[in-house]
Amino acid sequence: MTGKSLFSSESDFRSGSWHECKIIYSFALLCIIMRPRKRRIVDFEHSARHFRPFGPESEIPEEVLLTIDELEVMRLSFLENLSQGEAALRMEIHQSTFQRALKKALEKVTDALVHGKAIRIEGGDYRMPRGDGTGPAGQGPVGGGRNRGQGKGRGGRFGGPDGNCVCPACGYETPHTPGVSCSQVKCEKCGSSMVRK
Incomplete structure (x- = not known):
């Protein structure tokens, strides 16, 4: 110029x-000189991937896409009751990045609830420790999504080879088999996918 x-x-x-x-x-x-986007750490395998409003099966509602890392931000804030600083450290991102992700996730969920839209949970820019099905809580990545579970991060502080797989539908428990993700195990009583306890 x-x-x-x-x-x-x-x-x-x-x-x-x-x-x-x-x-x-x-x-x-x-x-x-913009920094590359940092992939976020996700410490929990979210087994439910789609929610839709109650209504006739023939009606296909509009969908809102919530990424795995956006769901993790809400989980850490509201279910684990971590401060934004603690949760940001857990995900290995800056607190300001965490705040923006939380705001975006809450806007999406609010839009879906207020306007009767379905919520699909997939994708995002994240990594799961170990990324081989033995990550935190002994669980690896599930579902589709960009960059899903490709990380080579530090080991998780949960699970490991011991512990149990539990059915979220009926509560049935079975010992965890090392090297096999609980999400790959079907409940012997009701056939649902198991999750790590």
């Missing part, structure tokens, strides 16, 4: 518009 395209006259450019040049230069640098 030349001075003439930024300022009304050449004399404006020469006479004290250095501050404006610095602002434009700084903005250009920010555009060039």
